Amino acid sequence: MTNADICALAEERLRAMDIPCTEDAVAKLIQYQELLEIWNARINLTGDASFDVVLDKHLMDSLTPLTVNGLLPENASVIDVGSGAGLPGVPLAIVRPDLRVALLDSLKKRITFLYTVIEALELQNVSVVHARAEDAARDARYRERFDAAVARAVAALPVLQELLLPFVRVGGKCICYKGPAAAQELAAGEAAANLLGGGPPELLPVAVPGLPELKHILVVYRKLNQTPQRYPRRAGTPVKSPL
16 A cells, blocks of 8 residues: 555545545644554554554544534543553544643653654643653643543443543543443442542543444543542552542
């Protein structure tokens, strides 16, 4: 497949999702995939990092919040918790340069990759936070400072609420990328959200045209009240003992 074919396919997917995107942004999405494939051979950032897999499974899936009108308002500040290889934060920042995106991860090798991506793609709207989520959420620079917190393939909903909601300002939201199994986590997730200042969950079905057989759901919790100071608990506790 030529570079022109790759660009055309990416543009086709974006049109199918009704996501406006410049030629420069498309080029950066493809450059990001290329970097991901190169680095993945060294440090195992994801599974198959080839374009055929990454285009739909990672890039387009990461962009699904942009198919929901108003979910990420113009100039919103966003923190991607447990960003890993930069998903979903990097694709969101590429396609929506108005967003201010912070990529949070605890592993040094991933952080090194993220800095490489930011420099290579000249992403001036992206920053990196090297920390555990539980620790960063107690830092005044990050606690309740963001319009939205996002997480993709990180943990079950009760755990995600404790990891995400402390970063979100009152009036903001946390956005959890999930599949059909989310329904089994909703009750526990809502109970945790109530403790942390979040409202009831809103389930938003979204589609990735290249993966029509998969059922993608965004579970959104709006922040109604400040998170009590005792949350999040010590690093590792939310996973070991969910709320």
